[in-house]
Amino acid sequence: xxxxxxxxxxxxxxxxxxxxxxxxxxxxxxxxxxxxxxxxxxxxxxxxxxxxxxxxxx
Ligand code: SF4
Ligand code: SF4
Numbered sequence: 001x002x003x004x005x006x007x008x009x010x011x012x013x014x015x016x017x018x019x020x021x022x023x024x025x026x027x028x029x030x031x032x033x034x035x036x037x038x039x040x041x042x043x044x045x046x047x048x049x050x051x052x053x054x055x056x057x058x
Contacts, residue, residue, distance in 0.1 A: 001041040001058055003034040009053035016045035016054060 003016070003025065010032060017025045017032065024038035025045060039056075046054045 001039045001056070002036040003039060003045050004055045004057055005032040005034065006053040006055075007031050009051045010049075011051055011053075013050060015048045015050065019044045019048045 005016075007030075012027065012032075014027055017027050020039075021042060021044065022038045022040055024035045024040075026033045026035070041056055041058060043056050046056045
């Protein structure tokens with residue numbers, strides 16, 4: 001499972017990285033990285049993103 005982040009929409013607020021319960025999201029220099037082996041598909045990051053940049057996929 002993974003969270004897909006639209007780089008063109010993301011404003012790097014960091015909200016998704018702090019809300020993820022399993023620490024799957026990491027704020028890199030120019031993008032957000034999702035560790036598909038950690039993601040449990042909870043949808044929290046998608047809900048908190050202020051710009052709708054995240055889509056959680058199975
Ligand atoms: S769906 Fe949940 S577990 Fe997966 S990256 Fe988003 S917040 Fe983390
Ligand atoms: S919550 Fe949305 S805008 Fe903020 S860092 Fe995550 S993907 Fe980017």
